[in-house]
Amino acid sequence: MERQRIPLSLLVSVAALSAAVLGYELLLLRLFPLKLWAPVTGAVISLALLGYGAAGTTLALVQRRAVPRFGRLYPGAACGFGLAAPAAFAVAEAVPVNPLELPWSLEPWIGLTGVYLVLAVPFFLAAFGLGLVYRLHGRRAGRVYGWDLAGAALGAALAVGFVHVAPPGAGLRGVMTLGFAAAALAAPARRPAGALVAMGVLTAGLWPARMLEPAISPYKPVSQALAGQGARVLADRWTAWGRMTVVASDRVPLRHAPGLSLTCPDDPPPSAAAFLGGELLDAVPFPERRWAAAACLPWALAYRLRPGASALVLEAGLGFRPGAALWLGAAKVVAVEPVRFPTGVPRTGGAIRWVWTDPRGFLARTRDRFDVIDVAAPGPFRRAGPPADLITVEGTALALGRLTEGGLLSVSAGAEVPPRTCLQVLSTLAAALERVGRAPPARCVVFVRSWGAVQILAAPDGFTGRDIDRVRALCDRAGFDLPWVPGMDPTWANRWHRLDRPWFFEAAREILTGDRQGFESRYPFRIGAVTDDRPGLGRTLRWGRLSEWLGARRVGGAGLVEGEPLVQATAIGLAVVFGGLTILVPLTRQGLRGSGRSGWYFGGIGVGFMGCEVALVETLGRVLGDPTAGAGLALAGLLAAAGAGAARSRGASPRQSALVCAAAAAGLGLGLGPLRLAVEGAGGVLRFAAAAAVVAATGWALGRPFPSGLSAVAGHDPERVPWAWGVNGFASVWGAALAGFLTAEQGRRAVLGLAAAAYLVAAAAGPLGWGGRKRSG
Amino acid sequence: MRRLLGGALVLLVATGTARAGDPYARARARMIRAVQADVTATRARIGRDRLAPAVMEALARVPRHEFVPPEWKDRAYENRPLPIGYGQTISQPYIVALMTDLAGVGLGDRVLEVGTGSGYQAAVLAALGCRVFTVEIIPALAEAARRRLRRLGYDRVRVRLGDGYYGWPEHAPFDAILVTAAADHVPPPLVRQLRPGGRMVIPVGGAFRVQTLTVVEKAADGRVSSREVLPVRFVPLTGGARP
Numbered sequence A: 001m002e003r004q005r006i007p008l009s010l011l012v013s014v015a016a017l018s019a020a021v022l023g024y025e026l027l028l029l030r031l032f033p034l035k036l037w038a039p040v041t042g043a044v045i046s047l048a049l050l051g052y053g054a055a056g057t058t059l060a061l062v063q064r065r066a067v068p069r070f071g072r073l074y075p076g077a078a079c080g081f082g083l084a085a086p087a088a089f090a091v092a093e094a095v096p097v098n099p100l101e102l103p104w105s106l107e108p109w110i111g112l113t114g115v116y117l118v119l120a121v122p123f124f125l126a127a128f129g130l131g132l133v134y135r136l137h138g139r140r141a142g143r144v145y146g147w148d149l150a151g152a153a154l155g156a157a158l159a160v161g162f163v164h165v166a167p168p169g170a171g172l173r174g175v176m177t178l179g180f181a182a183a184a185l186a187a188p189a190r191r192p193a194g195a196l197v198a199m200g201v202l203t204a205g206l207w208p209a210r211m212l213e214p215a216i217s218p219y220k221p222v223s224q225a226l227a228g229q230g231a232r233v234l235a236d237r238w239t240a241w242g243r244m245t246v247v248a249s250d251r252v253p254l255r256h257a258p259g260l261s262l263t264c265p266d267d268p269p270p271s272a273a274a275f276l277g278g279e280l281l282d283a284v285p286f287p288e289r290r291w292a293a294a295a296c297l298p299w300a301l302a303y304r305l306r307p308g309a310s311a312l313v314l315e316a317g318l319g320f321r322p323g324a325a326l327w328l329g330a331a332k333v334v335a336v337e338p339v340r341f342p343t344g345v346p347r348t349g350g351a352i353r354w355v356w357t358d359p360r361g362f363l364a365r366t367r368d369r370f371d372v373i374d375v376a377a378p379g380p381f382r383r384a385g386p387p388a389d390l391i392t393v394e395g396t397a398l399a400l401g402r403l404t405e406g407g408l409l410s411v412s413a414g415a416e417v418p419p420r421t422c423l424q425v426l427s428t429l430a431a432a433l434e435r436v437g438r439a440p441p442a443r444c445v446v447f448v449r450s451w452g453a454v455q456i457l458a459a460p461d462g463f464t465g466r467d468i469d470r471v472r473a474l475c476d477r478a479g480f481d482l483p484w485v486p487g488m489d490p491t492w493a494n495r496w497h498r499l500d501r502p503w504f505f506e507a508a509r510e511i512l513t514g515d516r517q518g519f520e521s522r523y524p525f526r527i528g529a530v531t532d533d534r535p536g537l538g539r540t541l542r543w544g545r546l547s548e549w550l551g552a553r554r555v556g557g558a559g560l561v562e563g564e565p566l567v568q569a570t571a572i573g574l575a576v577v578f579g580g581l582t583i584l585v586p587l588t589r590q591g592l593r594g595s596g597r598s599g600w601y602f603g604g605i606g607v608g609f610m611g612c613e614v615a616l617v618e619t620l621g622r623v624l625g626d627p628t629a630g631a632g633l634a635l636a637g638l639l640a641a642a643g644a645g646a647a648r649s650r651g652a653s654p655r656q657s658a659l660v661c662a663a664a665a666a667g668l669g670l671g672l673g674p675l676r677l678a679v680e681g682a683g684g685v686l687r688f689a690a691a692a693a694v695v696a697a698t699g700w701a702l703g704r705p706f707p708s709g710l711s712a713v714a715g716h717d718p719e720r721v722p723w724a725w726g727v728n729g730f731a732s733v734w735g736a737a738l739a740g741f742l743t744a745e746q747g748r749r750a751v752l753g754l755a756a757a758a759y760l761v762a763a764a765a766g767p768l769g770w771g772g773r774k775r776s777g
Numbered sequence B: 001m002r003r004l005l006g007g008a009l010v011l012l013v014a015t016g017t018a019r020a021g022d023p024y025a026r027a028r029a030r031m032i033r034a035v036q037a038d039v040t041a042t043r044a045r046i047g048r049d050r051l052a053p054a055v056m057e058a059l060a061r062v063p064r065h066e067f068v069p070p071e072w073k074d075r076a077y078e079n080r081p082l083p084i085g086y087g088q089t090i091s092q093p094y095i096v097a098l099m100t101d102l103a104g105v106g107l108g109d110r111v112l113e114v115g116t117g118s119g120y121q122a123a124v125l126a127a128l129g130c131r132v133f134t135v136e137i138i139p140a141l142a143e144a145a146r147r148r149l150r151r152l153g154y155d156r157v158r159v160r161l162g163d164g165y166y167g168w169p170e171h172a173p174f175d176a177i178l179v180t181a182a183a184d185h186v187p188p189p190l191v192r193q194l195r196p197g198g199r200m201v202i203p204v205g206g207a208f209r210v211q212t213l214t215v216v217e218k219a220a221d222g223r224v225s226s227r228e229v230l231p232v233r234f235v236p237l238t239g240g241a242r243p
Helices: A008-031 A038-048 A050-094 A107-136 A138-165 A168-186 A190-206 A221-227 A292-296 A298-305 A320-327 A359-365 A393-400 A421-436 A465-478 A503-513 A516-522 A543-551 A563-590 A595-623 A629-647 A654-679 A684-702 A705-716 A718-745 A748-765 B002-016 B025-041 B053-061 B070-075 B093-103 B120-127 B139-151 B188-193
Strands: A231-239 A242-249 A271-276 A279-285 A310-314 A332-336 A352-355 A370-376 A403-414 A445-449 A453-458 A481-484 B082-085 B088-090 B110-114 B131-136 B157-161 B174-179 B194-204 B212-218 B224-229
Touching: A008 A038, A008 A050, A008 A107, A008 A138, A008 A168, A038 A050, A038 A107, A038 A563, A038 A718, A050 A107, A050 A168, A050 A190, A050 A563, A050 A718, A107 A138, A107 A718, A138 A168, A138 A629, A138 A705, A168 A190, A221 A231, A221 A242, A221 A271, A221 A279, A279 A320, A292 A298, A292 A320, A298 A320, A298 A370, A298 A403, A298 A445, A298 A453, A298 A465, A310 A320, A310 A359, A320 A332, A320 A352, A320 A370, A359 A393, A393 A403, A393 A421, A403 A421, A421 A445, A421 A453, A421 A503, A421 A516, A445 A465, A445 A503, A465 A481, A481 A503, A503 A516, A563 A718, A595 A629, A595 A654, A595 A684, A595 A705, A595 A718, A595 A748, A629 A684, A654 A684, A654 A705, A654 A748, A705 A718, A705 A748, A718 A748, B025 B053, B025 B093, B053 B093, B053 B120, B070 B082, B082 B139, B093 B120, B093 B174, B093 B194, B093 B212, B110 B120, B110 B188, B120 B131, B120 B139, B120 B157, B131 B139, B139 B157, B174 B188, B188 B194
Parallel strands: A310 A332, A310 A370, A332 A352, A370 A403, B110 B131, B110 B174, B131 B157, B174 B194
Antiparallel strands: A231 A242, A242 A271, A271 A279, A403 A453, A445 A453, A445 A481, B082 B088, B194 B212, B212 B224
């Protein structure tokens, strides 16, 4: 018999457990990239979340024995989560995995499978407990789900807030405590509850600190820097953006000079380097501020062309580019950096005006105009930090609009061979110039190539003959090639850093003067313009060519296969296979009648919810001015609003709820991009209000289909509740993984289109009689 | 006919060095065949049908299993990079062979290697008759390589613990320089220590992911330029990409 009254302590317990689970997930996403790199971490954790679905399946199979033992099983599952969460982290950290070896052997795949299985355990335990609550109180699913989501919102807010002030490993103690607290709140009597609280506090307090420390891959640049003789750490702190380590060495000094001319008379000076998440953020001359070698970089070109410039350096890092710009004669330098550095870090100071904010937002809000705007694409100058959305058509158009007459937008990028990311940059600039330029793009671009680095200059007014003469003279002296300059002779393109064909020139000519879209579609890599909607700069894999690159991995092809899309696709494939099989298992015991429609419903709303969540949180994080904290706030707000919607969902029609969500997803698809552009230049209050309004309205709608559907199932066939819970769990994992993949491949609008379609499928599958047998629980 | 002769030579090298009682002889022969197959597959890109016979012979003589950690010995002759600890790798044999060939070195040449690692590349160069000066930044690797090379009789290799960025000016100029770990730029001291007419070979790409090799050439008049060798076939305008 279903109990209709739900004790408040149990609801609070659900919230605590849910908070612990979401906090745990977010902390893992922060901890594992040091060992596994971010894309692999994302894939492994999304797979581990399948533990949620697996718990639903297990519960569906054992519910008749489990429900009568709720009083022991639920606290046991919560305690189990509290213990398993840090233990799984420690075990997963000990599994030897080197993702860089994925193209070469089976061992890393086996290791990653081990990591995934270990991490699935805590999620399984937590979901088993939560699933039991839904099974027991299915008819009041709205109330349970409301507390569940409110807890998740709290977990998101706590985790995001925590990483601003303490190492994420220490946050695992909080996760442990919350797990035990959830158990204590649901304990059948006071004495066991007290014992559980004591156990939780003791376990969390006594858990060895070294088992909460993330391992760092020895192949990460920070490990390489620390391995040298005499390396010393100037600062090593966890920041909101990841672990920041600043390294210098007297005996084996680091040097930073991307694309240094082979004819440079000056040696680059010893430097201190800042690493974020193990990857290079920036390096500055240290201890002496010697800048002479900077003049030998292709990056210096803009400052040589515009002496005495007022310069805006975006994503300025420790200040290498701002410092060198001053040395090269810039009259005024504004440096914008989103990552706040801990004290003790040797940042460039002097006459530089530092602004700590998100660079895209600064561009949108500033009223100043600059002679040079200096941007570094992910590459030799910067390989870490939050995504800035600077090199998108919209972002570069914004930057071009902030130039003085005759001003230059200067973009640094890596010179990979075959050319890929730098051509994405070029296509993006060409598209932006078509929007705001006052001359054809071919007249407005100068493209310079050195060893390992390129510099692309864009002048919306076009380059003068004097500019071009000066560029040629500087490049001749430095030994830089000129893949593109207005009025160029093709022989200038491939003289100093020779390729067997002038690929950079041929590509630049096609992009700037030819059939750009035709060329982009023929090219073996995806090099089309990057937009706010599809911001995957550096994501160039063309799936049709995959087998060719994979086949060539022994002879230089391994580096041409990007890890992120492959890992994402593998994770989606595994999730579909594993989830699909697991969903079908209980049906062999429970019978298939009616399951198809409920399966489509709960699957559809799972995919739809995650599609909306991913697109919304990413976009609003940027609107709020910080892809890290802003996204955390947006997530917490969305979950809280969804919780409120769920709590008020009693009596709501599942079909109508799903239809409303489909409309909301479609509305977001149409309106989210324009909303961002409309408010990103506004003040903080207005941006916050806009984000809050969207989050509240959308969250309210998204929170309703699950509890209304689950109540309907519980009213009709309570034993189907765990299965529906499991299907929704699996679908949520697929939805999240698909959303991440589709965002990069097709854009956020496509993700929201998928979400709308998924909700329509769910609506079509309702109303929820679903033809199942009428049972009592 | 040339290809036939090349194949015969590889076979000779691969089998001729298989000494009785050498448990790795067959694995080494397989490795040589794999390297040759990769060279053939990439001949259009690397500009040659086969590598210099002396290079292949050196590769067939050097006991690669001595240069990998014990747990990797049974895979020492696979045509792939292997970890050697401290975040370093022993390069893929095909890349070692190609780098050596691109350096164009021979008997008596003075060669600087930056990044000793396990010492395998230095041993291959020594097997070609070069005088090798190799610098390693990680103390444990430098010491292990020094001992290993001495034990295996590579007397023409000198190992130094230090910062390879500065090269080894006391022994400059060098006929060739091989840099096994690329920075974001070519170190000016190395350019200065390269003899006019000499070549510097640098792989581009991270550990396990070498994708191009750069040959920096210093002309007789001191002018410096570079040439990129991309093993993978890449035809941008038609979109074809084959090994």
